[in-house]
Amino acid sequence: MESYSRYLIPEVLSKLKGMELKARLVVEGFLIGLHKSPYKGFSVEFAEHRPYMPGDEIRKIDWKIYAKTDRFYVKEYEEETNLKAYLILDASASMAYRSDRMDKLEYxxxxxxxxxxxxxxxKDSVGLCVFDTKVRRYIPPRSAAHHIHNLLKELDDVNPGGETDLSSTFHELAEKMRRRGLIIIISDLLDDPEKVVRGLKHFRHKKHEVLVFHILDPWEVDFPYEEPAMFRDMESNEKLVVDPESLRSKYKRRIESFLDYYKSQCRDSLIDYVNLNTSTTFDRALFSYLMKRKKLG
Known part of the structure; x- marks a missing residue:
């Protein structure tokens, strides 16, 4: 079994069978969410071959493959009118922080x-973008079932490192992703909030639907340290010796303001914002969000 298969937990997949993540804001011609084109002659892109099954249209049989193998195969296509979703994962050094079992990047x-x-x-198309100060890895969106293996392998190969430049990365991607889609950002958002929000709004300006999963460690939020200690910035390597007791109240006010800013700015820009804490299992957090989204319609 491939090492990356650990990311698909059977119990989680079983629960996902009854879940959906439909686009609410993206409208590309006649597409809303999962709806496919009702028009004939729409643009398609070849995806893969699969064995012929009873009920398949004869015109889809690839006769060249039949001549070589004496077996019937049909051509599968991806509709270019399908929803394109982009998973944008922050792999900067700060994402490696953890106070307990799982760091933010693994989460x-x-x-x-x-x-x-x-x-x-x-049946939606999914792509992956991994970044720190700039885009490090990119897999274009595909809807073929086997594409999950490409995505999982890429996720498994990601190593945290480097500083963060969320704003520049978001602006760059917003310009490159010309066709409207669902942008799913997974990050601790530890950068200048005003610049980050401008980057997020750039996606919205390009008519993308945007979903932000803001991941933080509980110790980053609660600051439960008691003894004087030296703190090191995981990205700049800058060190600072402080007495946590004297800073706790001010720190917690700052982090609360930091979170409130993202929440309010995203709400005003019709961006779905989900604050996640690694003390809550990822599947529980995801199911909670999907259920809330379903109720809101």
């Missing part, structure tokens, strides 16, 4: 894998 990997599985199950 993000599991979350991204489950979202990819869910979207592919819906």
């Amino acid at each position: 993000g990997r599991y979350l991204a894998a489950s979202l990819a599985y869910l979207l592919l199950k819906q």
